[in-house]
Amino acid sequence: MGTGLMLKKLLLLWQGIRHLSGDDAYERYLLHHHVQHSQENIPVLSKAEFFKRWQDQQWQGIKRCC
Amino acid sequence: MNAIKTSLIWLLISLVGASAIGGIALHRGESINALWFITAALCVYAIAYRFYARWLSTRVFVLDETRATPAERLDNGSDFTPTHRWIVFGHHFAAIAGPGPLIGPTLAAQFGYLPGTLWIIFGAVLGGCVQDMAILFLSTRRNGKSLGQMSRDELGLLGGSAALIATFAIMIILISVLGLVVVNAMKHSPWGTFTVAATIPIALLVGVYMRYLRPGHVLEASALGVGLLLCAVAAGGFVDSHPTLHKWFDQDGLTLAWCIMGYGFAAAIMPVWMLLAPRDYLSTYMKIGTISLLAIAIVLLQPDIKMPALTPFIEGNGPIFGGKLFPFVFITIACGAISGFHALISSGTTPKLISNERYIPLIGYGSMLLESFVAIMAMIAATVLEPGVFFAINSSAGVVGSDALAATAKITAWGYPVTALQMQSLAQQMGEATLFARTGGAPSLAVGMASIFGSAFGQGMLAMWYHFAIMFEAIFILTTLDAGTRVGRFMLQDMLGNLWPKMAETSWLPSVILSSAVVVAGWGYFLYIGVIDPNGGVNILWPLFGIANQMLAAIALAIATGILVKSKQLKFSWVTAVPLLWLVIITTTTAWQKLVSPDVRIGFLAAAEQLSLQLNQHLLSPEKASVAPQLIINLNVDAVITFIFTSLMWLIVLDMLHTCYRYLTDQPTSPLSETPHEVSLLNAEWVRD
Numbered sequence: 098m099g100t101g102l103m104l105k106k107l108l109l110l111w112q113g114i115r116h117l118s119g120d121d122a123y124e125r126y127l128l129h130h131h132v133q134h135s136q137e138n139i140p141v142l143s144k145a146e147f148f149k150r151w152q153d154q155q156w157q158g159i160k161r162c163c
Numbered sequence: 164m165n166a167i168k169t170s171l172i173w174l175l176i177s178l179v180g181a182s183a184i185g186g187i188a189l190h191r192g193e194s195i196n197a198l199w200f201i202t203a204a205l206c207v208y209a210i211a212y213r214f215y216a217r218w219l220s221t222r223v224f225v226l227d228e229t230r231a232t233p234a235e236r237l238d239n240g241s242d243f244t245p246t247h248r249w250i251v252f253g254h255h256f257a258a259i260a261g262p263g264p265l266i267g268p269t270l271a272a273q274f275g276y277l278p279g280t281l282w283i284i285f286g287a288v289l290g291g292c293v294q295d296m297a298i299l300f301l302s303t304r305r306n307g308k309s310l311g312q313m314s315r316d317e318l319g320l321l322g323g324s325a326a327l328i329a330t331f332a333i334m335i336i337l338i339s340v341l342g343l344v345v346v347n348a349m350k351h352s353p354w355g356t357f358t359v360a361a362t363i364p365i366a367l368l369v370g371v372y373m374r375y376l377r378p379g380h381v382l383e384a385s386a387l388g389v390g391l392l393l394c395a396v397a398a399g400g401f402v403d404s405h406p407t408l409h410k411w412f413d414q415d416g417l418t419l420a421w422c423i424m425g426y427g428f429a430a431a432i433m434p435v436w437m438l439l440a441p442r443d444y445l446s447t448y449m450k451i452g453t454i455s456l457l458a459i460a461i462v463l464l465q466p467d468i469k470m471p472a473l474t475p476f477i478e479g480n481g482p483i484f485g486g487k488l489f490p491f492v493f494i495t496i497a498c499g500a501i502s503g504f505h506a507l508i509s510s511g512t513t514p515k516l517i518s519n520e521r522y523i524p525l526i527g528y529g530s531m532l533l534e535s536f537v538a539i540m541a542m543i544a545a546t547v548l549e550p551g552v553f554f555a556i557n558s559s560a561g562v563v564g565s566d567a568l569a570a571t572a573k574i575t576a577w578g579y580p581v582t583a584l585q586m587q588s589l590a591q592q593m594g595e596a597t598l599f600a601r602t603g604g605a606p607s608l609a610v611g612m613a614s615i616f617g618s619a620f621g622q623g624m625l626a627m628w629y630h631f632a633i634m635f636e637a638i639f640i641l642t643t644l645d646a647g648t649r650v651g652r653f654m655l656q657d658m659l660g661n662l663w664p665k666m667a668e669t670s671w672l673p674s675v676i677l678s679s680a681v682v683v684a685g686w687g688y689f690l691y692i693g694v695i696d697p698n699g700g701v702n703i704l705w706p707l708f709g710i711a712n713q714m715l716a717a718i719a720l721a722i723a724t725g726i727l728v729k730s731k732q733l734k735f736s737w738v739t740a741v742p743l744l745w746l747v748i749i750t751t752t753t754a755w756q757k758l759v760s761p762d763v764r765i766g767f768l769a770a771a772e773q774l775s776l777q778l779n780q781h782l783l784s785p786e787k788a789s790v791a792p793q794l795i796i797n798l799n800v801d802a803v804i805t806f807i808f809t810s811l812m813w814l815i816v817l818d819m820l821h822t823c824y825r826y827l828t829d830q831p832t833s834p835l836s837e838t839p840h841e842v843s844l845l846n847a848e849w850v851r852d
Contacts, residue, residue: 117253118444120381129240145378149436152374154241156435158309158511161443161646162504163263163337163497163712 122151173213180206184284187472188277194467197543200276201461204284204539208532211288216528219293223727223735224300226520231843233306234516243307245518245845248525254516256530257447258508259295262640263498263712264538266344269545269604270705271495272553273481275473276546278492283542286493286500287535290742294716295505296527297723297739302510303517304837310510314722316836317729318818325811326718327654330507332808333711334651335682337504338427339689340704341640344603346419346694347701348637353412354399354594354630356419359637360412361395362442363426369441385444389452392445392638396631403594416694423644424687430645431652431679439645446639453635457540457612460619470546470553475577482558482574483602484702485764486756490749494709499538501742503715505531518845544611545604551581552589556607559699560600570599594626602699605636651682692797695790702764703801706757710750710805714812717746721819728823729835747816754809758802767805771798 115121123144130141142150183203187195220226237243246254271279302308308316311330315323349356369388373381402408414422430438474481477488484491498504509527517526545553554574555563563570567583574581590598593610601607609632616628653669655678660667666674693700720743727736760766763773771794777783778791826832 113247113249113253115382116247116250117257118381118385120379122381123379126240133240145375148379149374151241152436152440156440156649157242159507159646159650160258160512161261161643162259162508163261163341163502163643163708 119151119155123147126151173210176206176209180210184281187280190472194469195472197461197466197468197547200280200468200539200543203280204536207284207288208536211292212524212528212532215288216292216296216524219296219528219738220521220524223732223738224297224523226300226523227840228519228521229842230520231841231845232303232517232520233514233838234518235843235845236841237306237515242512243515246516248518248522251513251516251518251522252526252530255508255513255526256533257451258512259502259505259530260450260534260537261498261643262341262344262636263502263504264534265541265608265636266604266705267496267498267709268538268542269608270483270557270701271492272470272542272545273474273483273557274477274488274492276468276470276542277472278477278488279496279542280539282492282496283499283535283538286496287531287538290716290745291499291501291505291535292528292531293738293742294501294503294719294723295509295531296523298506298719299509299514299517299527300520300523301723301726302514303520303523306838307514308510308836310506310719310722313510313836314718314815317722317725317833318815318822319833322718322722322815322818325815326715327658329503329711329715329718329808329811331651331654331658332804333504333708333715334647334654335685336689336704336708336711336804338644338647338651339686339693340701340708341644342420342423342427342686342690343693343700343704344605345423345637345640345644346416346690347601347603347699348605348609348633349414349419350416351413351597352595352633353409354403354626355633355637356412356414357402357408358395358399358630358634359641361398362392362445362634362638362641363438365391365395366438366442366445369445370437373441374436381444384441385448388441388445389448392449392634393631396627396634399630400594400626417691420687420690420694424683424690426641427644427648427686428679428683431648431682432675435649439642439649442638442642442645446642449635450639453612453632454537454540457544457615460615461540461543464615464619466543466547466615466618468543468546469548470550474550479762480764482554482562482577484705485762486706486753490752490756491706493745493749494706494713494753496538497709497712497716499535499541501713501716501746503712503717503719506715506719519843541608544608544615546611547615548607548611549579549581551575551579552586552610553607554579555581555586556598556601556610557604558600559602559697559702561696561698563600565600567597567599592625593629595629600699602701604701605633605640609633609636648679648682648686651685652679655682689797692793696794696797697787697790698764703767703798706753707801707804710753710757710808713746713750714808717743717750717812718815720746721815725819725822726835729826729832733827743816747812750812751809754805757805767798767802771795771802774798 126147183199186199187203234243234245268279311323311326314326349359365388369384373384402412479487551574563573571581571583609629612632613625613628617625656667656674693704720739723739724736724743756765757767761769763770774791774795783791822832
C-alpha cells in the first residue's frame with residue numbers, strides 16, 4: 098500500500114471519528130444550511146448557539162441501553 | 164472460477180467454525196485455549212451474516228434499495244438525516260452495548276463455560292440479531308416510529324400500553340441491578356470508590372468545557388476527560404494508601420447505595436449538557452477502547468480457560484444464583500444473546516439516519532453480532548480465572564459464610580480448590596482489602612481483565628489494571644443509570660400527562676422533581692433491598708431483570724411476527740415466531756419456578772414463607788431478624804411483579820395470534836401502517852460528507 102493511500106485511509110478514519118463524536122456537527126450544519134436554506138432568509142447560528150441546540154436535541158428519547 | 168473460489172472459502176470457514184464449536188463442546192480436560200471461543204464465534208457470525216442475514220433481507224423482509232428512507236424523505240438536518248452507514252453502525256452499536264453483555268456471561272459462568280457460550284453465539288444469530296434487524300426494518304418503513312407506537316398501530320391499544328409498561332418496568336429493574344453491581348464493586352474499596360466518584364467532577368468539567376470554554380470541540384474535551392480519568396485511576400492508589408482519605412472513601416454498601424440514589428436524582432433533573440452528555444462521551448470512548456484492548460490482549464496472550472465446560476451447578480444449587488441450567492442460563496444472559504431493550508434503540512434514533520434500506524442488515528444484524536462478541540470476551544475474561552477464585556469472588560456471604568477460611572473450605576469442597584491465603588494475596592495484588600462476596604460480576608470480570616491485561620502488557624500494574632477495569636465498568640453503568648433515570652422520568656411525565664396535562668411539561672419544575680423522585684424511589688427501593696439482603700440481592704434482581712428484558716424482546720418479536728403475517732409472509736414468519744416461542748417458553752418457565760418452586764433459593768414465595776417461619780421461631784440472628792420483615796415484603800413484591808410481567812407478555816402474544824387468525828380468516832384487521840413507496844434519489848456512497 099502506498100503512503101498516499103494509507104494517508105487517505107487514515108484521513109477517512111479521522112473524519113469518521115469526528116462525525117461519530119459530533120466534533121464536525123457545526124461544519125455539517127453550515128453545509129446543510131448553505132445547501133438547503135441559502136435562498137431563504139434564515140440566519141446562521143453561531144457555533145456556541147448551534148452546539149447548545151444540537152446537544153439538547155441529541156438527548157431526546159432512549160439513547161442508551163443495557 | 165471466482166464463484167468456486169468463494170464457495171471454497173465459505174466451505175473452509177464452515178469447517179473451521181464447526182470444528183471450533185465441536186472443540187469447545189466436546190473438550191473435557193484440564194483447560195482449553197480462549198482462541199477456540201474467538202474462532203467459533205467469528206466463523207458462526209460470518210456464516211450467519213453472509214447467508215442468514217442476506218436471506219432475511221431478500222426473501223423475508225424484501226428490502227428495497229429504490230425506496231426512499233425516512234432520513235431522505237423527512238431530512239431536516241437534525242434528527243432525520245441520511246448518514247453514512249458506518250457512522251450509523253457506530254451510533255447504533257454504542258447505543259445497544261451497555262454493561263449487560265459483560266455482567267450476564269460472568270454470572271452465567273457458574274454453569275461452566277459451555278452453556279453460556281453456545282447461547283451467546285446461537286441466541287444472537289438466530290434470535291437477537293433477527294429481532295434487532297426486524298424492528299429496525301419495520302421502524303424504517305414507518306417513519307422511524309417507536310416500538311410502543313408500532314405495537315399500538317398493529318396490535319391495538321392493549322399492545323401499546325403493555326409495551327409502555329414493560330419499558331418502564333424494565334428500566335426500573337435494570338437501573339436497580341446495575342446500581343447494585345456498582346455498590347458491590349465499591350463497598351469497602353477506597354480506591355474503587357474514589358475512582359468512580361472522580362468520574363462525576365471530571366464529567367462536569369468536560370461538560371462545561373464543550374459547552375462554554377470551547378463550544379463544540381467535542382473530541383478535544385473528550386481527550387481531556389479520558390486523560391483525567393486515567394489520572395483518577397492512578398490517584399486512587401494514593402487515596403488508598405493515605406490514612407485519612409482511606410477512611411473517607413471506605414464506605415459500606417448502604418451508604419454507597421444512598422449516594423447513588425442522590426446522584427441519580429441529581430442527574431435526572433440537571434440539564435443534559437452538564438453531566439449526562441459528557442459522561443456519555445467518556446463512557447463510550449472508554450468502552451470502545453477497553454473492549455478493543457481486551458480483544459487484542461486475548462489474541463496476543465491466548466489465555467487458557469480454567470473453568471470446566473460444565474459444573475455440577477447446572478442441577479440447581481449454584482452459589483451465585485439458584486436454579487437449573489434450563490431456563491436460568493437463558494434468563495441470566497439476555498444482553499449478548501437477545502435483548503428486548505435493543506428494540507427501543509432500533510425503533511428510536513437509528514431508523515431516522517439510515518440512508519438506504521440495503522444497510523439494514525449491517526446496522527441491525529451486524530451491530531448485534533458485535534455485541535454478542537463482547538459477551539464472548541466477557542465470558543473468556545470470567546473463565547480464565549481459577550474456578551475456585553471465581554466462586555470465592557462471586558458467592559455471597561449468605562451462601563458460603565463471611566469467614567474467609569470457612570468460605571474457601573466450602574468452595575474447595577465443591578471441587579474448586581482455593582485457599583484463604585490465595586485470595587488474600589490476590590486481593591493484595593489488586594490493591595483491595597478483600598475480594599470475597601463481591602457478587603455482581605464486575606469485580607470478577609475486573610480481576611479476569613486485570614490478569615489478561617497484566618500478562619499481555621506488564622504484570623507489575625495489576626492493581627492499576629483492576630481499578631481501571633472497575634472504573635471502566637462503573638462509568639458506563641452510571642451512564643446507563645442516569646440516562647435510564649432520565650428516560651424513566653420522561654415516560655412517567657408522559658403517562659401522568661394523560662391524567663393532568665401540566666405534568667407532561669418536561670420543563671415544569673414541580674413535575675420534573677416529582678417524577679424524578681418517583682423513578683429514583685422505584686429503583687432505589689430495589690437497590691436498597693438488594694444491599695441489605697444477606698444473599699447479595701443479585702440472585703433476586705438479575706433474574707427479574709432477565710425476565711423483564713426477555714419479555715420486552717417477546718413483545719418486539721410478537722409485533723414483528725404479526726406484521727410478517729399481515730404482509731403475506733406467513734411461510735417465513737417462523738424467523739421471528741421461533742425465537743418468540745423460545746422466549747415465551749423460557750420466561751414462562753422461569754416465572755413459574757420463581758413463583759411456585761419450593762426451593763427457597765428459587766421461589767420467591769417459598770423464600771418469604773421460610774423467612775417468616777424463622778422469624779416467628781426466633782431462629783434468625785438479631786442482624787438478620789432486623790431486615791427480615793423488609794425482605795419478606797420484598798419477596799412478595801417480586802412475586803407480584805413476575806406475575807404481572809408474564810401476564811403482560813402472554814396478553815400481547817395472544818393478541819398477536821388473534822390478529823393473525825383474523826387476518827388469515829379474512830376478517831377485518833387494522834391495516835399495515837407502512838408508509839407508501841417513494842423512489843430514492845440518493846445515490847452517493849458517502850452521503851452528505
